[in-house]
Amino acid sequence: DVKVTQSSRYLVKRTGEKVFLECVQDMDHENMFWYRQDPGLGLRLIYFSYDVKMKEKGDIPEGYSVSREKKERFSLILESASTNQTSMYLCASSPSTPLAEQYFGPGTRLTVT
């Protein structure tokens, strides 16, 4: 069974704080993704990575950065958290084979006050 784990289920941070969200997958997948989910907006892709140390911007990368130093781990960084980054953050992974589905973690509910 594929397992994608996220470091926290719930997180509360203050405006201006630096925030790290960690994601780990145990299936040796090449691809990893960070999304945010907001009511009425669905899932939007923030960043993805197709290999160690490689990253690509998604649809809404502003205010975020990522790090992938090891194949199994993909971190999302909010350099200076703002209230409009309050959201559900979802990590996913997939193999690099064509037509592969993505496997999602349970999500981190981040509240920025």
Add this chain to the structure above:
Amino acid sequence: DQQVKQNSPSLSVQEGRISILNCDYTNSMFDYFLWYKKYPAEGPTFLISISSIKDKNEDGRFTVFLNKSAKHLSLHIVPSQPGDSAVYFCAASVSSGYSTLTFGKGTMLLVSP
């Protein structure tokens, strides 16, 4: 510009009846389509997919239909069960790319006993 559209935010169905969830897309490069199901406070889970070379794919109670000329797909659930109550996301990708998914905004399905 929204490339994957789910125009019905919610759908209510009685147990035992058919649920039909619809999805439209605008990008003609999309050639692989997936449906994900999401319960509150959990990550999305893969349900069923279809490649553009097919017009139908069936898995138990779930069937996805693809109409390429209309750029439309639908998910049929027969018979619907209360445990099917969840948010359903339609997603699309270009199989020759990085396997990124573009999601619709989701449809909340409520199946009442």
